[in-house]
Amino acid sequence: MWYQDILDWLLGFAFYYPLFMAYLWMAGALYFYFSKEQNEPLYNAPPVLPEYPHVSVLVPCFNEGDNAYETIGALLQLNYPHYDIIAINDGSSDNTADIINDIASKHAKVKAVQLASNQGKAMALTMGAMLSSSEYLVCIDGDAVLDPNCITWMVRHFISSSRVGAVTGNPRIRNRSTMLGKLQVGEFSSVIGLIKRAQRVYGRVFTVSGVVAAFRKSALHEVGYWSTNMVTEDIDISWKMQTNYYDVRYEPNALCWILMPETLKGLWKQRVRWAQGGAEVLLKFKNIFLNVKKRRMWPVYAELVVSIIWAYVMCAIFLLWGLGKFVDLPSSLYIKTIIPEWNGVLLAMTCLLQFALSLFIDSRYEPKIRRYYYWMIWYPMLFWLLSAATTIVGLPAALIKDRNKRATWTSPDRGIHQNRTNP
Known part of the structure; x- marks a missing residue:
C-alpha cells in the first residue's frame, strides 16, 4: 500500500542520509588533510609572513567576571608584533565592567568599551x-583562551x-x-572540524566558529556588519560574506581553547x-536559488534543508514506534523496534x-586526543537524538520569531570550573 512505501522510504532515508554524509565528510576531510594540512608546520611554529599588519582583537563580554582576567591575560601574551x-x-550585571576597566588601566594595548545595557x-x-582602526579583526568570546600563534595563522590568509x-x-x-x-571533545574533532575541512574542499563553509574568527573590516562594512536580529550572528555573517562573493576559510592551526556546557540543560x-539560528538563515536566504552567481552556496543550503527533514523523519519514526505500543496501527505502519539491526551495525561502524x-x-594538534575514542561510542546515541530534537x-x-526583535545575551552554561584543562 502507498503508506507502506512511504514508511519504507522514511526508514531508508533515516539510515542512508547520515551514512552518505559521513563518507562525504570523510572524503573531503582526507583530501583537505593531505593537500593542505599534512605538510604544514605545526601550530606552534607559525609561518613567517611578508608583512604583519595591525590587528584588533575584539572581546565582547556579558557577565564574564569569572573569565575576563584569564581571557585578556592570554591575549596580552600573543606572539604577534602589532595588535591591540x-x-x-x-x-553586564556582574563585575565585568570593573575588571576590564582595571585591565585597561594597566595595559596600553587594552581598550575598555562600556555599553549601558545588553x-x-x-x-x-x-x-x-567601529572603534578599531585596523583592517583585520580577530573576534573571540569572553571566556576563550587564544593560542599565542593564532593571529599569525589567520592573517596569512x-x-x-x-x-x-x-x-x-x-x-x-x-x-x-x-x-x-569528553563527548564534545570528540564532537568538535569528528563532526565540526571534519565538516569544516570537507566544506572548504567542496566549496563553501556553513559557518565560522563564533568563538574564534577573523574578519576583513572592509568586507564587513560592505555586507553591513553583524545582524542584530539573528540569534546566531556567526552563521548569518558567514552567509552574508559568501553570498557577497567573499571567501571564508578554515585554519586548523588557529587554536582557541573554549568552555562548553556540562549539563544537559x-x-x-x-x-x-x-x-x-540555522533555520533563521534558511528563511533569510530563501531566494538564493534565484541567482546563479550564488550557486556555490546552493549545496550548503540544500544540505541544511535535508538535515532538517531528517530530524522530522526521525521524529516520525519514534512517534510511530511509540504509538504502536498503545494503538493498533496497520501492519504497514507498525514499527516493531528501533533497536538497530544490520543497517544499524553498518552505521555504527561508519561512525567509529x-x-x-x-x-x-x-x-596533530593534541597528541593525546585519541584517548577520547572510547567515549565516542556514546555520541550517536546522545547527540544524534539531541540534534534531531533541537532541530524540531x-x-x-525561527518561524514565529519577531524579525524586528534584537537578539540579546543570556549567560550560558560554561561547565564546572574545576574541570577546566589549561591549554
Whole structure:
C-alpha cells in the first residue's frame, strides 16, 4: 500500500542520509588533510609572513567576571608584533565592567568599551569594529583562551588573497572531565572540524566558529556588519560574506581553547539556539536559488534543508514506534523496534571509522586526543537524538520569531570550573 512505501522510504532515508554524509565528510576531510594540512608546520611554529599588519582583537563580554582576567591575560601574551585588544562590556550585571576597566588601566594595548545595557553580541562586535582602526579583526568570546600563534595563522590568509573575507579557527574544548565534556571533545574533532575541512574542499563553509574568527573590516562594512536580529550572528555573517562573493576559510592551526556546557540543560539551550539560528538563515536566504552567481552556496543550503527533514523523519519514526505500543496501527505502519539491526551495525561502524579518522587528524594538534575514542561510542546515541530534537524545536522558533526583535545575551552554561584543562 502507498503508506507502506512511504514508511519504507522514511526508514531508508533515516539510515542512508547520515551514512552518505559521513563518507562525504570523510572524503573531503582526507583530501583537505593531505593537500593542505599534512605538510604544514605545526601550530606552534607559525609561518613567517611578508608583512604583519595591525590587528584588533575584539572581546565582547556579558557577565564574564569569572573569565575576563584569564581571557585578556592570554591575549596580552600573543606572539604577534602589532595588535591591540578592544574589550566590550555589553551591559553586564556582574563585575565585568570593573575588571576590564582595571585591565585597561594597566595595559596600553587594552581598550575598555562600556555599553549601558545588553545590546547583544552582534551589536557589541559592531561597536568594537567601529572603534578599531585596523583592517583585520580577530573576534573571540569572553571566556576563550587564544593560542599565542593564532593571529599569525589567520592573517596569512588575508595577505594571500583580497577575496578572503573571514577565517574561522579551530576551537578546542577545555572542560573535559565529565562525560559531556569528553563527548564534545570528540564532537568538535569528528563532526565540526571534519565538516569544516570537507566544506572548504567542496566549496563553501556553513559557518565560522563564533568563538574564534577573523574578519576583513572592509568586507564587513560592505555586507553591513553583524545582524542584530539573528540569534546566531556567526552563521548569518558567514552567509552574508559568501553570498557577497567573499571567501571564508578554515585554519586548523588557529587554536582557541573554549568552555562548553556540562549539563544537559545547558547543552539543550545551546543546541536549540544553534538549530534556530540555522533555520533563521534558511528563511533569510530563501531566494538564493534565484541567482546563479550564488550557486556555490546552493549545496550548503540544500544540505541544511535535508538535515532538517531528517530530524522530522526521525521524529516520525519514534512517534510511530511509540504509538504502536498503545494503538493498533496497520501492519504497514507498525514499527516493531528501533533497536538497530544490520543497517544499524553498518552505521555504527561508519561512525567509529569517522571518529577514528578525525581523532587521527586532530592528534596533530593534541597528541593525546585519541584517548577520547572510547567515549565516542556514546555520541550517536546522545547527540544524534539531541540534534534531531533541537532541530524540531528550533525550526518553529525561527518561524514565529519577531524579525524586528534584537537578539540579546543570556549567560550560558560554561561547565564546572574545576574541570577546566589549561591549554
